[in-house]
Amino acid sequence: MYAWTKNDWMSTRRSNTSDALATAYEEGLTGFAVSKRVGKSITLQGGGTFTEFVSCSYLGLETHPELIKAARHAMESAGLHLSSSRSAMHPTYLPELEDLLSQIYKGCGVAVFTSTSSVHLGVLPLLGSGSLSRYPVKTRVHWLMDKTAHASMQVLRGILQQFGCVSRVEAANPESLASALKECTDKGETPILLIDGIGSMSGLVPIHELSRQLESALGYLYVDDAHGISIVGRHGAGYAYSAVDHSLPANVILAGSLSKAFGGAGGFVVVSNPRDLEAIQTLANPLIFGHSIMLPMLAANVAAAKIHLSEEIDVLQRRLWKNVNLLDFFTSNCLLNAGIQSPVRGAFFDTENAGLQAARILRDQGILLFPVFYPIIAKGKAMLRFAVSANHSDRDIKLLGSALQGIKSEGLWTPSRHDLDHT
Known part of the structure; x- marks a missing residue:
């Protein structure tokens, strides 16, 4: 035995x-x-x-009168929830929110999820399988998981391994990243670096430089900027987007949160070309098999997005x-x-x-x-x-x-x- x-x-x-x-x-x-x-x-x-000093609502928008007013109106007009996947039925607030977010991230495609974790679960398999046409994969991907990447990405290791190897790297250490990228190049793999923009307990990441390094290796940079959204950047676009001069490089994907400084609830993905939205909206598991954000919070998200597009x-x-x-x-x-x-x-x-x-x-x-x-x-x-x-x-x-x-x-x-x- x-x-x-x-x-x-x-x-x-x-x-x-x-x-x-x-x-x-x-x-x-x-x-x-x-x-x-x-x-x-x-x-x-x-x-x-x-x-x-616990709440991650860094701008205090969760108690803003406009968000509360919008949530109350949504409940009174349509109830608490449309319990359905977005492909079957969704509130009018959903396309309105995605349109407002696309104004914040000009020229990019934006899709809304119920959480940032759901973004990872939905988008990373599409990226790893080559299903996003503007992010082509050679033969096989090699995931480079930064050691400080959020747990919501780290926990997906078993899923990611279905598409390629997963290696842990220290992106802040030039030698560690350079060595990993060289290994990918030598093997003919497409490197994908998974990293936080602003860590919940660590500092800032050099997004522009990392994007350049990944571009040289014909790879991609996937940034979880949950803690960076709203607090900086034009229209509160966030740390990562402002770090690339408010113009998303073709090899970068951003995952953001609506539940922290944004003031509402949920998550979203930003891709460099809106043409990839069709694949995300029709293939991403959380969007096909999961419900949408509950009505009051979705309406509050719309109100928050309008504040982001104002001088406030x-x-x-x-x-x-x-x-x-x-x-x-x-x-x-x-x-x-x-x-x-x-x-x-x-x-x-x-x-x-x-x-x-x-x-x-x-x-x-x-x-x-x-x-x-x-x-x-x-x-x-x-x-x-x-x-x-x-x-x-x-x-x-x-x-x-x-x-x-x-x-x-x-x-x-x-x-x-x-x-x-x-x-």
Whole structure:
């Protein structure tokens, strides 16, 4: 009788995961049940009102009167949901939203999905199989998965392997990427680099340079810019699109989120040529076999898109970056991502217990944040993540900055080279 040792990724994760996250849940340091919200002030179900730095709605659009008005009107006129795939039946808001998004991404094709994860699940098999005519494949693709790519892409490895090999690379390391691209060229494979534009807990990616490198290798760059959408760029087109001068290279595909700074719910894909939309809309599994975004949120997305095409988006962006710069000032540029155009800041801790203790101190001072442990960061370490919003007040920012400086002066948090290497 043979013994079978499980070595799948979930078993590996389970065996390496400590009880730190469970402790955070038990102590009310994460997993917050919110009963009421006013701006960035939330009241929890168990009592207590706090300032939160958890939400990824970086522009505060999720409470905008126009989005709420649009959602209410949609419910009153057509109910909550048309429970059907878009190929069978869809709300009029859907083509309207895609048209508005195509105005933001001029000259490109845009298709809307229920989430960014659904974009990956729907588009990557089409890309890998050569089904997108403007992204031709030689004989076989070779997926280059950046080590910091979002989990929603990493988890698709088994699916991607049906179309070609999957190798993990460090795109930020020129030697790592150059070596991988040379290997693809030598084997006659089409390289496809999967990467985040702005990481949820890391810095910016040189989109333009990576696009050029992939172009030289006759490959493609697939960018998950979920955290970059809305916060920068003309009409809030996002970090990745603005990094290529608002003109999408022919070898780049963007995946974006409508659920973060955009203010609504869902995801979308941007391809360089609208002619590829037919293949996406008729072959992508989530669009053929899944339902569309629920009516109130779809209507809210339309209202948000109209705000993006107005001057108001510029005002919101300026408020966001004022707050981000203010936090950097109050923390003496010691946080992860300090000084770069990302709305995410973080504090690393050498142990999980130190991170938990810091989260307790911040909660006692009326501040809620997102504590992070393995597998998001290295085993045994901890990080407190802070999401800054245009809706935070100067007082909110100063309160957080002062609290972090207090934790630092007590010796609980000692910013190291690891923190600053991301800046």
